[in-house]
Amino acid sequence: MPDRRAAALVDALGKRVVSNGVVVELSSGVSKGIDEETEAAAKRLRNGRLWYRFVKRVFDICFSLAVLIGLSWLFVIIAVAIKLDDSDGPVIFRQTRVGRDGREFTMYKFRSMCADAENRLAVLAASNEKDGPVFKMANDPRVTRVGRVLRKVSLDELPQFMNVLKGDISVVGPRPALPKEVARYTPRQRQRLSVKQGITCYWQTRRNRDSITFDEWVDLDLLYVKQCGFWADLKLIVQTVGCVLTAQGE
Template sequence: MHTVNIEKLNAKKMTFFLKRFIDVVGSIIGLVIAAIIILFVAIAMKIDEPKGPIFFAQTRVGKNGKEFKMYKIRSMCIDAEEKLAELIRHNEIEGAMFKMKDDPRITKVGKFIRKTSIDELPQLWNVLKGDMSLVGPRPPLLRELKKYTELDRERLLVKPGCTGLWQVSGRNELDFQQMVELDIQYIDNLSIKNDIFIIFKTIIVMIKPNGAY
């Protein structure tokens, strides 16, 4: 597996400027549209779990190891983190991630919003704030970062994204190392053209879901 050419990446100042411009405009437009979708999802969630919160904030690791609160629509039961210890042995993906296809912590509404990636929509607020980009590597959890190799840490050279090359290339059907390879490939070939391609492919995936769960 090749590594990122840091010198080439640092020279892409105009690409990063345009990327931020697209992030701001895209997140503002996206948040307006997302508000309508989230309203209907919130109603469904309150019918299913009247006392449960709509949103879920989780500490993630961004560019250069900076920690931030990432927002999502809650798709799991209220005590999901407490139940994780019991389920960790059932992990179905190798590497520094936890994935379980039939995760019992996921609610009825949660199954739908995860399949369609609707649960990710609040991350547009993270994009507007500057914690994330529309396109980039998936932001890891703190417990995942502890298991990272030096090569895995190259994923932190750019801002994490709401979507990325991994998400439109098989998602949960790929293992952790394949995800790392795709993220490094994305970072090493960073361009606005590639970002636009991934955004359009993400829209297609949301309409016709792939391996999301």
């Protein structure tokens, strides 16, 4: 069982975080002000902590290479399955996302939706089940049959290790958002962009991640900015593996 002192855990009400023995109340409404503690932590990371940044980058390179080479056979199987299920679109879905400090980059994923998914989004906007600037829908009709399986076990995320290798994102860090979502951020929400974005972070490993509000999501990302370090990253990776093996994807 993961160490509760080092990992952030949302309680049954989804309103509190236990971290390093400290209870932190999550936001219940829209918070616009700058979090000074997060700002200070981001500044320390940017101007110092050289050893942590060096080891984190070395780990990102080694880990992503291991995944890309070791699972190359799985990439081929997934590619064939996607084409057999829906031959109209590409195997790899490319989308512009926003990284650290607002820098845009192209993120890669295995395509899990129909080829015209982006065009159909406007029709589904009223069915959004998430507050804030993000779109989430439990039974999104745009998701293909193979796509549902890939999402359930998070295999659609595998190509993002190419982004890790390129340095666009890290293995651990807040999830990169869409430009149109970032355009609607409050100053506080923009603070989640103060560190390199990643494949997994605190909210991604929560069992109730689909039910927490966007402000609570941001709270967890800002908590990572304050706590990021060797042990926090390692424990999040272990927790993420557990989520994948138990098919907790959406």
